[in-house]
Every structure is written in C-alpha cells, then in structure tokens.
Amino acid sequence: MSSTFSEAGRGARFDSARGVLEVAGYELALDRTASPGELLNWLIHVGRLCEPERLPEVVDALDDVCQIVFGKGLQYVFLPRGESVACLASRRNRASAA
Numbered sequence: 001m002s003s004t005f006s007e008a009g010r011g012a013r014f015d016s017a018r019g020v021l022e023v024a025g026y027e028l029a030l031d032r033t034a035s036p037g038e039l040l041n042w043l044i045h046v047g048r049l050c051e052p053e054r055l056p057e058v059v060d061a062l063d064d065v066c067q068i069v070f071g072k073g074l075q076y077v078f079l080p081r082g083e084s085v086a087c088l089a090s091r092r093n094r095a096s097a098a
Contacts, residue, residue: 011054012061014068021065023058024049030069036078 012023021028026049028042039062047055063074070077 011050012058014061014065016068019069021061023061028062030065030077039078 012021014021019029019031021030023046026042026045028039033039033042043055043058046058050058059074066072066074066077
C-alpha cells in the first residue's frame with residue numbers, strides 16, 4: 001500500500017510498505033537513513049531538481065513520514081539530541097514483528 005502526498009500539492013510519494021519517500025526521482029528509505037548528513041545529502045539532490053519554493057513542502061512531507069514511520073517528528077528523529085535513527089528503526093521493527 002502506498003500513501004501519496006499529491007493531494008496536498010507536495011509532489012512527494014510515500015510507499016508505506018517499503019518505508020520510502022520519493023521526490024523528484026530520488027528515494028529516501030527513512031529507516032535506513034543513518035544520519036542527518038545522509039538526509040541533508042538527499043535534500044540537496046532533491047533541491048537541485050525541484051523549484052526552490054517547493055522545498056518547504058518536501059520538509060513537511062518528511063515530517064509527516066517521520067511521524068508515520070517513527071512516531072516522532074523530523075527534528076526529533078534527525079537531531080543528535082533524540083534517539084538515533086537506527087535505534088528508532090530497530091524499536092519499530094521489533095514492535096511490528098511482535
């Protein structure tokens with residue numbers, strides 16, 4: 001099953017079965033993105049392909065998807081103060097296996 005954000009005009013697509021957000025042909029697997037640096041690299045690639053005014057929409061989509069995947073917002077997931085992405089993904093995988 002896939003969720004799309006096109007109804008909000010974001011041009012982003014989230015494949016919930018794979019945990020992947022796709023924007024402008026670039027995919028980001030949130031539970032396999034290990035660091036804020038990897039996220040920044042993805043955003044730079046997407047930013048070069050999108051119109052600059054669309055980047056806030058991409059960030060909003062990322063925040064929504066982090067809520068779906070991790071139960072936490074984008075800032076909590078990717079800021080060093082929060083649990084690491086790997087810890088959140090591991091806990092999510094254990095919970096879904098139970």
